[in-house]
Amino acid sequence: MFHDDTWIKEDVLIKMAKAGGSIGIAEHYLCSLLYHAVAHRKEWILKEVNDVREFYGLLPYPTRSLVASGHDVPNDASKEKSTEVQAREMYRKMNEEKRKAVLKEAMTRLWLDYQPLFYNKTCWIGVYLVVKDRLDGRQTQKGFLDFAEGITPINWPAKLKISKSTMKNYGRYVKYADRELAYYEMKDNPWEELCDTFWCIVKSQLQMAFRRK
Numbered sequence: 001m002f003h004d005d006t007w008i009k010e011d012v013l014i015k016m017a018k019a020g021g022s023i024g025i026a027e028h029y030l031c032s033l034l035y036h037a038v039a040h041r042k043e044w045i046l047k048e049v050n051d052v053r054e055f056y057g058l059l060p061y062p063t064r065s066l067v068a069s070g071h072d073v074p075n076d077a078s079k080e081k082s083t084e085v086q087a088r089e090m091y092r093k094m095n096e097e098k099r100k101a102v103l104k105e106a107m108t109r110l111w112l113d114y115q116p117l118f119y120n121k122t123c124w125i126g127v128y129l130v131v132k133d134r135l136d137g138r139q140t141q142k143g144f145l146d147f148a149e150g151i152t153p154i155n156w157p158a159k160l161k162i163s164k165s166t167m168k169n170y171g172r173y174v175k176y177a178d179r180e181l182a183y184y185e186m187k188d189n190p191w192e193e194l195c196d197t198f199w200c201i202v203k204s205q206l207q208m209a210f211r212r213k
Helices: 010-018 023-039 043-055 063-069 077-093 096-117 123-135 144-150 166-173 192-211
Strands: none
Touching: 010 023, 010 043, 023 043, 023 192, 077 123, 077 192, 096 123, 096 144, 096 192, 123 144, 123 166, 123 192, 144 166
16 A cells, blocks of 8 residues: 555554544544554554554554454454444444545545555445445445445545446456455455545544444
8 A cells, every 4th residue: 555656654544543633533543554564474564553542541562463364453352343333333323424425534534544445436446345335235336326326525536436337347346256245355446545444434434423323
């Protein structure tokens, strides 16, 4: 994510996390940093993430075990499960209008902070996977066109808006062996980093929405 000049640099994301003002806002920056740190075995990033956590009064992550493991973001399994469950419960308590409002805000954050992750229309499939696998298992490819139009920010680039043919590309990009799996279980998810980052943002937006109530 951070290796060429078109992507947000690691130190910039770290500064943005510290400038967020709350852990709820900083969380989606930290999620992206953690994913990158684990994927590329960059222990120095983990130390920076822990500095940010300390800045917000949180306990540090165990950096050695994380770098050694190579896959999951460090956290207590039960606590992480609770976070996932809480996010789904928050979402399911909302009516359709509020759900779309939260996801539209998340799409705005995604575009403002992680533009390179959404590089063409097929990236909507990654958004669809997050909605289906994390929030609403009843969401279908056929019905996602109308849903996606309802969560598209006003200033979203025209060339990146979902079209009638977008979801038809699912089988073209997702390997047969992965088609019955959730996106986080796929062996080869073409939108892996987009999905992980977007889910972190969505969780953060859901938490903020409920704090405003």
